[in-house]
Amino acid sequence: MAETGSPATLERQRRPFAAVAVVLAAGLGGCGQDRAVVAPPVPSPSATPDTTSMVIPTQASGVTHFTFVSANVAPGSTVPGCGPLIGGCAGRLRMVFRVRADVEGRILKMVAYLHSTQQIACLSSAQVGPFDVRAGEELPVEVSFDTADACPTPTTIATMAVRAEGPTGPTSVQDFALRYSFTP
Numbered sequence: 424m425a426e427t428g429s430p431a432t433l434e435r436q437r438r439p440f441a442a443v444a445v446v447l448a449a450g451l452g453g454c455g456q457d458r459a460v461v462a463p464p465v466p467s468p469s470a471t472p473d474t475t476s477m478v479i480p481t482q483a484s485g486v487t488h489f490t491f492v493s494a495n496v497a498p499g500s501t502v503p504g505c506g507p508l509i510g511g512c513a514g515r516l517r518m519v520f521r522v523r524a525d526v527e528g529r530i531l532k533m534v535a536y537l538h539s540t541q542q543i544a545c546l547s548s549a550q551v552g553p554f555d556v557r558a559g560e561e562l563p564v565e566v567s568f569d570t571a572d573a574c575p576t577p578t579t580i581a582t583m584a585v586r587a588e589g590p591t592g593p594t595s596v597q598d599f600a601l602r603y604s605f606t607p
Contacts, residue, residue, distance in 0.1 A: 478583070478601045485595025487530065487556070489585045490521040492563065501604040509545045509578050509605045510571035516546070516603070517567045520585060524556040531589040535566045537603065538582045545574035545605075553589070577606045 477498040478491040495517045496502060505511035518535065532552040536544040548566035556562060580603040587595045 478599050481582075481598045481600055483595075483597045485587070486525040487587045487589075487595035488523045488525075489587075489595075489597040490523075490561075491599060492519040492521055494518045496603070498601045498603065501606055503606045505576045505605050506607055507576060508571065509574040509576055511576075512605050513546065513571045514567060514569045517565055518548075519563055519565045521561040522556065522564050522587070523559065523561045525558060527556065527558045529553050529555050529589050530587050533564060533566070533585065533587040535568070535583060535585045537568060537580045538584065539574055540579050540581045542582075543572060543574055544584075545572050545578055545580065546570065547572075552587075574605075577604060579604050 478494075480491075483489075496515065502512050502515060516537075520535075522530070522533070524530070530552050532550045533554075534550050535548040537546040539545050546568040547570045549569045551564055551566055554562070554564070581600065583599040583601055585597045585599070
């Protein structure tokens, strides 16, 4: 209904709606309940954490560049069931990186290392390579952390280093800050 006319006319047009609201409110209270009817809360959707924001690139050198893409165990997670040494969890963590080289050539080998807060390389990936790269093109490469040093558990991983040899020049290295906890 359109509201037109004088203020008195508008007031008369609104009265029926106000009366209906009062009757409905009174009717709800008259059902033997002493409390107001409240709609159940609607849960807000929870955001899926962006794991790439939990792996922060730090120092880098060389002509080959690495970007963290994903991991089968989300960074920031606790990995239980390793036993007394982190070696009990060897092979349980895999990561994917985008590899991009400034020059065309062959990557002879690529290896990733996970370092504890004491700067010990507790887990390392199996060597990947050789493989060819084209200048400026990105190539997805998956590594599996299969090799372990004698780090006792619980151990907190604080940094990661990814290294590649080739195609030309010195070894390329990308360091990352990240967190994992490995427990017995």
